Amino acid sequence: MRVPLERKVLNENDRIAGELRKRFEERGTWCVNLISSPGSGKTSLLERTLEGWPASRRAAVLTGDIQTDNDARRLARFGFPVRQITTGGACHLDARMVERALDGWPGHDLEILFLENVGNLVCPTSYDLGEAARAVLLSVTEGEDKPLKYPATFHHADLMVLNKIDLLPYVPFEKQLAIENARRVQPEIEVLEVSCTTGEGLEAWRAWLERRG
């Protein structure tokens, strides 16, 4: 006997993400999910973002890692609420982890919430966290073909941040090819070129946050 089910495998995650999204909208919180390989510069981008962030614009960060609270400590220096989610082995954040971390924290009047996912270009893609936008980082020390190798991740992203562009003169990275590859899997993806070291492109990144948020 064959019983039709037609249910989404991650429907429990999607249900919680839907509740989170509703809660964010009701409270006027704009939420962005940052995804990349390990070492592409998610934490550095957040450091540079919070560094110049006005204290009156209430921001908070949830940062996911398999182990250690190193990233939370790096980010807490800027005076905004930061909470580490230690996944204890899971290679991505899921909506339940976010829901738990937001229980009673950091208050109701948040304008922007940054979700720094676990460094991984595969699994975070499948897990909706209730975010309003998804940004994927690709650094120029990686391959230009990553958008083609991990099409789902780039396909579901609103923005690609090409990071570490100060290193372009020293690495054989074809920037234009990387952008073309990203647009092949997601024609509507926006692209920003950023260096967290020199600060180039950070204004455009902040403007993107302003515009989308």
Added chain:
Amino acid sequence: MSIAAAVLEAVQAEAERHPGSRVTKAGLRIGEISGVDTESLRFCLETLVTETDLASLTFEFELCPWQRRCRRCGDTFPVADYRVECGKCGSGDTEEAGGAQMELAWLEMEES
């Protein structure tokens, strides 16, 4: 691995709704751009299932192609080589029409 765990939880929940039956096979529908590699998922499922009371469960995968629908002429077409323009009328104004699925489609049960 957590996707495999979610699949098995869903199968177990459904099995509990049918006392007296045994689940023998689960049908999964996986989209081409879901981010899931079916062979990895199969490996994870077959590993995890040994620790459940569904030990004899087998899995069948249906791969769903990445498709887009043309907003101009309405044609639905498979995306080949990442080309998202409509093959019929050439319009670039197209929208998602499948390929991101990750669904537990059906279960096969027999009287136990």
